Amino acid sequence: MGTLSLSDYETVKIPVPWGYISGRWYGNRKERPILAIHGWLDNLGTFDRLIPLLPDYIGVLCIDLPGHGRSSHLPPGVYYSVYDYVFIIPLVMKEYGWSKVSLIGHSLGGVLCFIFAALSPNTVDMIVSLDILLPHRNEVKYMALSIEKQLLEVERQKLGNYTEPPSYTFSQLGKVLAKGSLNSVSPDLAHHLLYRQLKKSKLYPERYYFARDGRVKHYHYIDIDQGLGAEMARRIRKKPYLIIKGSLSPSLSQRSDEALSILAEDNPHFELYEVENGTHHIHLHAAEECASYIVPFIQHHRPPALTSWTLSGKEDGPSLKKPKGFFAWTKKKRSKL
Template identity: 65%
Template sequence: MGTLSLSDFKEVRIPAPWGHISGRWYGNLTERPILAIHGWLDNLGTFERLIPLLPDYIGVLCIDLPGHGRSSRLQPGMHYSIHDYVFIIPLVMKEYSWTKVSLMGHSLGGIISFFYTSLAPNTVDMVISLDILLPRPIADISTALPDLAQSMEKHLVEEDRQKEGHLHEPPSYTLTQLTKVLAKGSSNSVTPQFAKHLLVRQVAKSKLYPEKFYFSRDGRVKFYHSMVVEPGLADEMARRIQKKPYMILKGLQSSHVGAHCDTPISILRENNPHFEYYEVEGGTHHLHLHAAEECARYIVPFIRHHRPPTLTSWSLTGKEQQLSSTEKRRVQERFFERSKNKRSKL
């Protein structure tokens, strides 16, 4: 068995009431993949350094959240909310007729995975959470309401700007400048070296300045509604997950998995032989970009244990292994299209 290839993927468009969810399905198309969900302001490119290190017998479906990457934006007058993002998971499951889902999420994607798993634990068979579990608590209660009011005002300003989009283009930059802007916006968690993995799906060419580009994601996602999870609620959410296979990887240089996660992690770990927690050396918040190899050292055995190859897997020894890569791809494409045609007739 080998590892996945970044060049072996199928572009997918999952219908949604507001448009579509854009994604890339890497590797095996004949079996249920791992659903990978990126973090806030990122896109599916965030997994590009990790994908080639994962086993090739199981596919990985990476998606762009609404308003991010190449997925549709919400209609004017709507706002982005962590509560609504949770519904993306059952939407994808319904599209492909899955009764179970395997989740891998970074940052916001990891929070979404935790929320969904606590709400529908019987539909989840595995969770890999990259440098996150819960939203950070409010640091200063005295500034919470003024900050929320300011966020609301900025959201309205951005919406007005989009209504007059033919008159006002977002700030534009050269590609070199964009890498620095992205690094600064992520508190250098995404360094210029790795910015290229994210920029491909979130910039558009300026109509005013031919040599420049601007961020094409929906500017309103910067002001999405998060959720304050009270300690008691967080504990109960963790209890509902029970003994599900759950892995948390924390970047040693990151503070996102802090003291507010201690009790929920203890509950997840309690009497659960399938819970794993590791701290990754050299890892910032985007540890899967900076320390992809180190992350894979923990993730690959976890996947092999909880989603082992099945007898029908296309990468097992047998007749299919004798097929050329092109022939093998055609077999998967036919299976994928037949499955989709069946769903459309339901």
């Protein structure tokens, strides 16, 4: 048994009422894959360093959310929201006729996985969440600014090429993306995200701009408070759930403690690990360590078909270190509740 290859994929376009969802289906295309969902302002390239470390007996379908990467933008006058993004999961399931779904999500993608699992727990058989559980608290000040920015973006899009977004030379783009991610994505890793979200400027031929829909920067956020998060977690209880946190990231905060405790309670299928010195994009800069937790989790909860097993019982997969236990951290956090 080997690992997936970044060059072995099928480009997919999943039809939706406003256009299509763009994606890449890596590896095995004969069985139901794992659906991978990126974070806010990113695209499926965020999984480029993780994909080649995953077992090749199972496929992984990575998609660009609407307005991101190479997926269609929503029509004028329609605004992006978390609710619309959650709806993408059942749309993909319907397209391929899946009755179940296995999910990997980073940041916004991880929030979508949590929400969908709470809404439709019987259809989700496994979740891997990268540096997130509940979303950050939404502030009224941000909501007011978001409305203002949305209106400005609508006017800019009406004017078309005369008001292109800010453009940059190719050498500048890595630094711009690093700054925009609060240095979670270092300039040397930026190319994994840039190749699916750039357009050549028509005003400045030597420059490029970010082609994602400007409206996604100010999408309608959802504030899941601790009480609602706990109730949602109760609907997911005892589900195979793996969470990997970056030690330097604030994204998995104490407001998630109660939901984490509920997910972990009497659940042998719950796992929580921390990547030391890990930023929010842990799967990019610490792909190997993340894979050391994700691969055994996948092998346990989505094992290969019996026909792919060898008589010797030995596999040819990657040599991975045994995941360190992290429940002590979880129990320590619980004592504060």
